[in-house]
Amino acid sequence: MNHAAIELENVSRKFVSPQGKSILALRDFSLTVREGEFCAIVGPTGCGKSTTLGMITGLNPPSTGTVRVFGKPVEGIDPNIGFVFQADAVFPWRNVVDNVAAGPIFRGMDASAARDKATEWVRRVGLAGFERHYPHQLSGGMRKRVALAQTFINEPRILLMDEPFSALDVQTRALMQDELLGLWSERKASVVFVTHDIDEAIALADRVVVLSKGPGSVKSIYDIPLARPRDVSAARYSKDFIDLSRQIWSDLKSEVQI
């Protein structure tokens, strides 16, 4: 049986705008992500996708409702959780190895052991030979590889990704999606992957969750029956993929129409 890794139960989240107006970002939001599941979230702009991730991290608690991670209410930052965001979270003043080693060192690992482990991860994400390069000497795709190594080296049990590949060109993006699935398949963290790209969501996920326009709640959930291991580029041409893409878009279209 698959246990729940993340549970959001009847959650809502209110913000106050700079003008003092109350904004309801999420309403009646319930979602369970199973252990080892890859869950993608799509939805119109402003529907509360990033807010949802913030609640799972504990940085942004819900106004009402409960958020649990591995059965326990979220209280503060959980070291089991890793993040990859759209913006690069690399330190510009550190070279590639030192960027990747930063997490383990912060968690108390001896610096030389951390650098050895980081060097191995740099190789695994295809950056052997670039260990001493600084972020400004790398392409956007290479910096994303550094970000993946930085995250995976900590062996997170939960991985939260907020449009991590949206700034990349189409080819690099496809490569990074394959890379991500390869890394994920080794340890099967529970992933919540936010994207605007329906095809990216289908290519990667076990389930795709469609949110309604703000205040966001779960509109529909699609099981993705594509076999694993997946070759992202090849999977896109299958009939199942195209049918799902059409269905999800028709669901989403009514939410994004003005």
Ligand SMILES: Nc1ncnc2c1ncn2[C@@H]1O[C@H](COP(=O)(O)OP(=O)(O)OP(=O)(O)O)[C@@H](O)[C@H]1O
């Ligand atoms: N700190 C904040 N203060 C005030 N309002 C906020 C805050 N954070 C988010 N909001 C509001 O909550 C709503 C949801 O925002 P959120 O960033 O979660 O949406 P999103 O679905 O991730 O959007 P996008 O797809 O454009 O990235 C928006 O109306 C936003 O303006």
